[in-house]
Amino acid sequence: MNLLTIMQQLLSGMVITVEIFVFTLLFSLPLGLVVAFGRMSKNGLIKTITKVYISIMRGTPLMLQLIVVYFGPTYVFHIKIGAGYRMVAVIIGFTLNYAAYFAEIFRSGIESMEVGQYEAAHILGYTKVQTFAHIIFPQVIKRILPPVTNEVITLVKDTSLAFVLAVAEMFTIAKQIAAAQATVVPLMVGGVFYFIFNFVVAWGMEQIEKKLSYYR
Amino acid sequence: MELLRINHLKKSFGALSVIKDFSLAVNEGEVVSIIGPSGSGKSTILRCATMLEKMDGGDLIYAGKAAAKDEGMGSVYASKAELKEIQRTFGLVFQNFNLFPHYSVLRNVMEPPVMTGLMSKEEAKEVAMKRLSQLGLADKADAYPYQLSGGQKQRVSIARALALSPKILFFDEPTSALDPELTAEVLKVIKDLAAQKMTMIIVTHEMQFARELSDRIIFMEHGIVRAEGSPEDIFCSDDARVKEFIGKLNA
Numbered sequence: 001m002n003l004l005t006i007m008q009q010l011l012s013g014m015v016i017t018v019e020i021f022v023f024t025l026l027f028s029l030p031l032g033l034v035v036a037f038g039r040m041s042k043n044g045l046i047k048t049i050t051k052v053y054i055s056i057m058r059g060t061p062l063m064l065q066l067i068v069v070y071f072g073p074t075y076v077f078h079i080k081i082g083a084g085y086r087m088v089a090v091i092i093g094f095t096l097n098y099a100a101y102f103a104e105i106f107r108s109g110i111e112s113m114e115v116g117q118y119e120a121a122h123i124l125g126y127t128k129v130q131t132f133a134h135i136i137f138p139q140v141i142k143r144i145l146p147p148v149t150n151e152v153i154t155l156v157k158d159t160s161l162a163f164v165l166a167v168a169e170m171f172t173i174a175k176q177i178a179a180a181q182a183t184v185v186p187l188m189v190g191g192v193f194y195f196i197f198n199f200v201v202a203w204g205m206e207q208i209e210k211k212l213s214y215y216r
Numbered sequence: 217m218e219l220l221r222i223n224h225l226k227k228s229f230g231a232l233s234v235i236k237d238f239s240l241a242v243n244e245g246e247v248v249s250i251i252g253p254s255g256s257g258k259s260t261i262l263r264c265a266t267m268l269e270k271m272d273g274g275d276l277i278y279a280g281k282a283a284a285k286d287e288g289m290g291s292v293y294a295s296k297a298e299l300k301e302i303q304r305t306f307g308l309v310f311q312n313f314n315l316f317p318h319y320s321v322l323r324n325v326m327e328p329p330v331m332t333g334l335m336s337k338e339e340a341k342e343v344a345m346k347r348l349s350q351l352g353l354a355d356k357a358d359a360y361p362y363q364l365s366g367g368q369k370q371r372v373s374i375a376r377a378l379a380l381s382p383k384i385l386f387f388d389e390p391t392s393a394l395d396p397e398l399t400a401e402v403l404k405v406i407k408d409l410a411a412q413k414m415t416m417i418i419v420t421h422e423m424q425f426a427r428e429l430s431d432r433i434i435f436m437e438h439g440i441v442r443a444e445g446s447p448e449d450i451f452c453s454d455d456a457r458v459k460e461f462i463g464k465l466n467a
């Protein structure tokens with residue numbers, strides 16, 4: 001088996017890996033912000049619920065969470081699930097997990113903002129929503145970019161965990177070929193793929209950081 | 217015309233009674249300075265007057281409209297909509313400026329009138345440029361706050377407050393974060409405003425400035441008014457505490 005065929009076979013897996021990555025970010029970032037609001041809520045119940053949620057998501061393995069999301073509906077509600085649910089379960093599992101991490105990052109960013117910014121905006125007649133959307137949030141984004149970049153890079157590598165639900169992402173296929181052909185080449189190709197993927201991600205994040213470096 | 221009236225303001229933080237009884241009436245065009253030792257409650261008065269802090273007791277009335285009324289059961293505030301309306305009467309200049317760092321100087325000044333629906337973008341830009349030129353900042357319009365000196369930052373924050381055309385402007389130690397040279401440029405701006413008959417209430421440690429500028433000076437101590445009167449009354453007061461305080465700061 002030459003390199004080209006190996007790469008061709010890995011290609012479909014790469015598409016799935018990228019899909020897991022994109023959908024997870026797409027859903028977990030907004031959800032993370034919502035959870036962060038819950039975590040900072042004055043309502044004790046909401047605060048406790050989000051706190052427990054975050055500590056479970058951060059305190060147990062993502063792999064286990066994926067298994068629970070996939071098998072949970074069958075065991076708890078006796079719902080028959082189709083094979084199509086595998087990918088959905090992966091996205092849900094990843095989203096729930098990453099939202100917890102992003103929530104803590106958002107929270108630390110929001111709490112780092114000076115009260116003076118809120119007070120100035122209030123005196124100038126901004127509503128609460130305007131203050132958050134126009135004054136606080138843009139500054140929070142700049143502050144949290146480094147920890148968010150860390151999480152995003154971890155996510156690229158975590159996508160390989162989708163194998164537990166037999167979703168054929170790139171690394172799963174690489175392992176299969178490696179086992180069948182008794183060669184480590186597919187695994188090496190896989191490693192290079194992750195490296196390039198992360199290189200692109202880091203470059204993208206750097207561009208955003210540069211774009212926001214116009215102020216201090 | 218009476219623009220502001222505070223009757224029997226009371227304010228505590230937990231068990232700590234910070235303002236015991238404070239009353240003040242300010243007419244259009246008047247400049248009132250509030251002086252006094254650290255911790256006497258000067259900032260708390262401004263924060264209550266500008267509704268950043270809720271009063272426990274007393275009335276707060278802007279140009280005849282009650283923001284808060286105390287009928288013996290503590291301060292009761294008007295509806296949200298009424299407060300929003302009343303809020304437009306005044307502006308506040310902070311000790312540490314609180315400019316928006318992600319906005320250029322021009323945007324800092326023109327954004328609030330646009331955001332609050334007071335002006336169109338074009339109008340707001342025109343007003344902002346006019347205010348910035350008045351305060352000698354026209355060439356800084358495209359700069360960002362981090363590129364400015366403290367004095368320039370404070371002038372921008374004054375321009376930002378003025379762009380909303382408030383009837384009263386509050387200042388909480390507008391120069392105490394600045395070194396003497398920069399202090400002078402900010403004090404000059406405030407003097408110019410006084411010359412234009414802007415109604416102002418200024419908390420300051422700059423005694424000479426307060427003396428030259430104010431129609432009235434209030435000396436606060438331990439949450440009560442210890443002395444009040446014209447600059448001459450205060451500076452020639454026989455009250456030992458007032459004498460001591462002024463003497464210390466003039467030395």
Ligand SMILES: Nc1ncnc2c1ncn2[C@@H]1O[C@H](COP(=O)(O)OP(=O)(O)OP(=O)(O)O)[C@@H](O)[C@H]1O
Pocket residue numbers: 229232234252253254255256257258259260261
């Ligand atoms: N949010 C708060 N919570 C608790 N105590 C407060 C709060 N704000 C002010 N205080 C207390 O109230 C008292 C008066 O404070 P205030 O800031 O009004 O004084 P000040 O006259 O402005 O002093 P300075 O000249 O140092 O600015 C102080 O004892 C202060 O510790």
Ligand SMILES: [Mg+2]
Pocket residue numbers: 258259260388389
């Ligand atoms: Mg103060």
